[in-house]
Amino acid sequence: MNAHDSERIKGMLEELGLGEAAVIEDADVLVFNTCTIREKAESRLSAHLGWAKALKEQDSERVIAVGGCVAEVQRRQLFEHYPFVDVAFGPGSIAHLGKWLGAGGHGVESGAFGTGMERVFASDLPMRRERPFQAWVQISMGCNSRCSYCIVPTVRGRQVSRGSGDVLDEVRRLAADGVREITLLGQNVNSYGRDLPAAERVDFSDLLRACDAVDGIERIRFTSPHPKDFRPDVIAAMAECTSVCEHAHLPVQSGSTRLLKAMRRSYDRERFLRLVEEMRQAIPDLALTTDLIVGFPGETDADFGQTLSLVEEVAFDGAFTFVYSPRYDTEAVAMADQIPDDLKRERISTLIELVQRIANERNERRIGAIEEVLIEGPSRTDPLLLCGRTRRNTTVNFAGNACPGDLVDVRIKGATSTTLNGEQLTSPVP
Ligand code: 5AD
Ligand code: SF4
Secondary structure, three states: OHHHHHHHHHHHHHHOOOOOOOOHHHOOEEEEEEOOOOHHHHHHHHHHHHHHHHHHHHOOOOEEEEEEHHHHHHOOHHHHHOOOOOEEEOHHHHHHHHHHHOHHHOOOOOOEEEOHHHOOOHHHOOOOOOOOOEEEEEOEEOOOOOOOOOOHHHHHOOOEEOOHHHHHHHHHHHHHOOOOEEEEEOOOHHHOOOOOOHHHOOOHHHHHHHHHOOOOOOEEEEEOOOHHHOOHHHHHHHHHOOOEOOEEEOOOEOOOHHHHHHOOOOOOHHHHHHHHHHHHHHOOOOEEEEEEEEOOOOOOHHHHHHHHHHHHHHOOOEEEEEEOOOOOOOOHHHOOOOOOHHHHHHHHHHHHHHHHHHHHHHHHOOOOOEEEEEEEEEOOOOOOOEEEEEOOOOEEEEEOOOOOOOEEEEEEEEEOOOEEEEEEOOOOEO
């Protein structure tokens, strides 16, 4: 979501006539888009702002803006801690940034803060996409869940779904502009629509079907769904819609029913396993990735063992693993039995090792197969190779001859835990 917000910020600054500086020292306006989901993301901001302060001391005309969730959570304190910051804005207030900055950075109202009360979708703002053939499409903002570890509902507010007409207009515009792959974006995508007025109510499975019907969109992804809301109609829509990719990022967080309850995830281990079973039956060849947290307060060796065994049992294709990070104003921060750092570190390295072993095994099974790859550009490790993603969202480095944005068939010849490699078979699909 933050990456998408940054594309909007960038697009809006360009509309104001501001171009991207080659190096930070050359910038007249510095905008920081911040994340507060874990402490580490937040502590990085103070280092960046120290640097910005030094630059402002060299040139007091420089404008410094801080946006995103840290700004939202710190509000006025931000100006106390960092008095050289000119403008701060929460994630719902991106649309106002242009007004505050004024053309070319003039007319800045020092100490201005965009309030969370006037949250608006940034979707009407210009967007600067990283690649011309891929786009994020925001379908909702905020979240109505109350996971006990999570700060998101505090900083992004309750869920507001965007009208389906608006979403589809954007998807059609993107398709006309050459976009082939969209990723529907929301804090909890499959609870989309439940807050819309009855007359306008469209649920996530309807939205998937409507996006699938848009000509030119070859691949549809979405992130993130909540396992509690992954209903049979969504599974059916995934199975039926040819553009919807065979991949789901399904954050499970823990394999222990006891901890899932303490986390307020509203499902237990067995229900999650049943869901995986149903999805795999309906969608052959489905890739599943997940998010996992270790070191949640009160996590015993047995709870952690349950997470390891769930990872083995499901055999995820990949996972983001996180050490639990206490966040202000969450239920879990006040819980007894916070886990010591060294134990958290020990558990996360055990978990990462297991996740990688299984991902490696899953990828090795692809050797010999032919995968459709959307080319993103040259490979980062070897510029003579191309790099792209399969429908199952695995990165492939391969020898071939085609352009970014082309769909090509690649024969898979090798695998690591995070990538595949191979050789292009055909000329690009027109
Ligand atoms: N500590 C660690 N990980 C967290 N996440 C959310 N909040 C926390 C926290 N306080 C993780 C969850 C979520 C992902 C986006 O970030 O796994 O799915
Ligand atoms: Fe946070 Fe839970 Fe909402 Fe995800 S579903 S954003 S983890 S509160």
